[in-house]
Structure formats: structure tokens, C-alpha cells
Amino acid sequence: MLRPVHIALFEVRRYIVDRGDLAFSLALPMALFALMYGVFGGDETFNGTANVVDLDGGPAAQEFVSRLESVDGLQVRLRSLDEADRALARTSILTAIVIPPGFSDALAAGEPVKLTVKQRGTGGDEGQIVSSIALSVAQRIAAEVQARRWARTTMEGSAIPQPEIDQAAQAAVTQADADPAVDVAVVVEGESGRADGGQFVDRLLPGILVMFLMFAVTLSSQVIVDERRLGTLERLLTTRLTLNQLFAGKFLAGVARAMLQAVVLLALAYAVLRVGGPSSFFQALAFALLVAAAVGAIGLVIGAAARTREQATWAAVFFTMFMTIFGGTFFDPSETKALDVLSHVTLNRYAIDALEGITSGGKSFADYGVQAGIMAGVAVAALTVARWAFRRTVK
């Protein structure tokens, strides 16, 4: 009964002493994560440009622009509507905030106002942050206008001294911030991007993790051809080891290797990029275990069918690349319908969706029952096929 565990531990030992495997599967993703940290996480000060089109020109619009200019790290560039549209078309900018005509008057009258954000794709991280700042600034201005209106209408002409009126107005601003009477909305025009509005880095991190878990397909696919090449497969078959035990051992070894990667990469993401918390860390690991089982079993299918190391490697690389590219590791697969459909035949799409939700979306493992079921189903189906093919190849 313990032989599969002995095989798995032995394989992990071989994996650890093989510097090539370690570099490929652990050092490379760590380097990639470090690079991403430099790009996305290393600089905590935001620096960006707000492209603003002022079609209103009123006092509230001017105040809005002035407030944006006072935000640390944010530069404001005023553009005409045509200029902004051309820049968006050339993709030289990804977002433009349009202050519509009548913005100031509507605020002064206590009516709902809208800022329009024109964008390309998802608007990029910078665009999403700028949009968020713009909304916040507009809400603040609306609250102040609301408070001043209230103060003017209720206290003007009374004997109340001006400092007390100012004090009451300030209190009203605070109150209006908490419970705004004027509705300020941001209307997004252009391609809507991802529905949940998450940041690119939130999806890229699970994407990288799943991509490297996918590389475990290559390692798993080679275990049988490697044993055959070394001559150890035949030797093992003359011991008391049964085929089932050998198969189970190789499967456990693949899962163990992939989980070693998952633990290192998720710990790195948690510690350095501050993605998720302790609870999400363990839930993500639990989901990664299912992904590891699925990819480990697929690797065994390839390994059982391949006659040479080269066949196994190329089949595994093709599989991994297809899954990685079309599963949405480097772009949002929902941007076009064809890609969206194609991505749903990849394991990565389901795995990335779930891991993104767990690590960054405030969701739990339980929210991804369908994705977990798909991983488990693929693992069971692939194991069944691999076991059948394994018997034919080994003998």
C-alpha cells in the first residue's frame, strides 16, 4: 500500500536534485513573479495622466479639473472631444473623461449628473484608477455643492453669524459625503472590458500560476519514457510492485511536484504582491490541488501514449501552449465571442477564473463548484484513459 507513496516521494526527491527541472519549474516562475512585482507591485505611488474633455466649462467643471490636478501623481491633460477620440482611436491613450454640457448647472440644481469615460478595451490599470479617482472627486464636489445649497436656502437672511453658517455647511458636506442626495455616476463608453472590473494584474497572477501548473504536464508526460530510457521501468516490473501501484505512484508524484510549485508561487504572490489573505491562500491551494490532479493525469495520458521523450515533450508543450494562450493567461478571453467560446474548452479558463476570484475577488472555493467539478472530472477521465494506455505501453 505504501509503494505509491514511496514512488511519489522518490520522484519528488529526483525532481529536487535535478537542477534543470527545478530551474524550469520553480526558479523561472519566481523570476517572472519578481518581474511582475517590479512592473505592477514595486512602486506603490500612483503616477498617471487624466485626459479630460470639458464640454461644460462651468464652475463645477473647473473645480473638478482643479481637484484632479491636486491629486498626487496625477497629471491632467485637457483635450477637445475630437482630439480625445483620435487619440483613443490610435490607442495613444486608453481613457478620456468627458465632462458633459450642463454638468455645473445640474449639480447646482441638485440633479443627477454623469461623467462619461471613453475607453479602449478595459482602459488599462491606469485608466481604471483614473476613472475611480474622477468619480471620487466628482462625488466630493457634488456633496459640497449640495451642502452649500442647503446652507444657503436654510440660513440666508437669518441672524446666524457667517462662521456658524460655514461650520454648518462643513458638517453638511460630511453628511452629504456619507449620504449623497445628488447621484453622480460614471458612464463607460467603448468596449466594456471585464464585467467585474478587476485589474489586469489580478488575472495575470492566477494565469501565471496555472501556466506553470500546466508545465507539470510536460514533467508527468516524461515519467514513463524516462523510466524506459533509464531501464528502470523493466527493473521495477520484476519487483513486487504492481502496475496499479506504479501508476498510482507516478500520478501522486505528478500532483506532488505541481503542488510544490503551487505552494511556492502562491506564497510568493501572498508575501510579495500581497495577493489575497491567509484564508484565500489555503483555498487557492485547495483549488490548485484539483488543477494539479487534472494536469498530472493528462500528463500521464500523453506519457502512456508516447514512445519517445521527444514525442512526449512536444505533445505536452503543444497542449500546454494551447491551454495557456487560449485560456486567457495574457489577455481577457471575453473580449471577442470566438475567443470566449474557445477559452471554454481550456482548463485554464476555469482555473484562472476560480483562482482570480479566490485570491482577488473576495470569493471562496465554494463559489467555484462548477470549475472545481470540471477539474475533478477531467482528472478522473484522464486517469481512466491513462491507466488503460499505461497497461498497453508498459507491457
Next chain:
Amino acid sequence: MNEEFLAAKELRKAFNGNVAVDVVSFSIMRKEIFGLLGPNGAGKTTTIRMMATVLPPDGGDVMVDGHSVLRHAGEVRKLIGVCPQELALYPELTALENLVFFGQMAGLGGKQAKEAAGENLLLVGLQDRAKDAVAKFSGGMKRRVNLAISLMSRPALLFLDEPTVGIDPQSRNHIFETVQRLRGEGMTVLYTTHYMEEADRLCDRLAIMDHGQLIAVGTPRELKAQIGQPEKVTLEEVFLSLTGRRLRD
């Protein structure tokens, strides 16, 4: 010594229509060192693979201590150890790790496997290199590790398929002495080699195979007597006489 321990009965095996083993029958007695000789491609390794339960025969059967390789392969595996012709080792790991792993696969517990590994490394003279990676070993040392692994389960029957290929005389002599010591401890050995003087020195009985068939069986003296006076004839002359001088590969 007269008790039959292994009996091969009308063994047959073909690959894609090419007959590799053609109705081969012989028996090996308990505690005997039995040599299986033949030119390259004669069918020696295929015969060993069938006896070692790796390859199912197309016809015939092999009984090992009363157990059929076809029907009771699991029981047969408890009795045998196989030292394959090609090195079958994990080069990146240490000699000790290799031995312990195969010991565990042979049914030993962790502690037992470590003890047996220590004993076997001592037996093949590698106790001082136990914790060195096999990749750093010379050819002769790797051959000795290969042999040590096959002894991990202390098998009753040991298959040695050309265990001395490509090694220096010292390592070869060490392997000879090890095999003789094992026989002295009660082990039965099937030994294949291309070195005729090895077979002459080591084996109690010999079988010569060619073109998948068994063409002669007997003690070295009996085989030599087939072509002349045993004292004046070498086993190599017998071998060439029976198998011809034509190159085989």
C-alpha cells in the same frame, strides 16, 4: 543441488513475425550457477525477460520453484532478482538512495531497506561511496551498484545478464567473487556472458543458444568433450564450433 528450481518448458516468443525464442526448454538446479551463452541476437535476453515475468511468452511456460510465470507472476517476483544487461539506475541520486528505493519496491520496510542497502554496498565494495551520486561513478562501480540492487530482496534466483560488460579486470573479478559467495549462501544464478573464460570459470552448467534455439546444454567439460579432449579445448572453440564464425551484427 539436484533439485530443479527453474524449468523453462517449450518457450516461444516472436516480435512482428520474427522468431526470437523458438521452443526452448531447460532447467536450472537449486544453488546452481547456470550459464546461458550465445552470439548477439541469439535470444538470451528475451529468454531472461520471459523468465523474469517482464515479457509474456507466446507459448510455453516457466516454473520457478513450482510457480508459473504466466499464472503466478507475483509469487515468482518474490523469488527473483534481476540484474539487467543495461544499467538500470537513477544516476542523479546516490547509490544508497537507489538501493533503498528498489528495496522498498521489493517489499522491504524503510529500516530493512536501509540495512539491506548497507549490506549489499559492503558486498560489492561500495560502502564508502554510499552517499555519492551514481552519475559520478566509474563504469565498474555502476555495474556493481546494478548488481547490488538486484540483491536487495535477497532473491532465491538471480538473473545476471552480462554483468561484466565494459568494466576493468578488478571490477570483473570482484563481481565473480560476489557471485560465488552468493552461490555459497544458497542462491541459484542464471548468468549470461560473452566472455567464455568467465563462463568456464564460474558456471556449473552451460546452455548455448543460437537463432532462438538451444543447441547445447551441459557442464563446461561435457561441452568441450563434444569437439575434442576437454583439457586441450577451450570453451571459445566449442562456442565457435557450434555457432559458426560468421559475424552476427
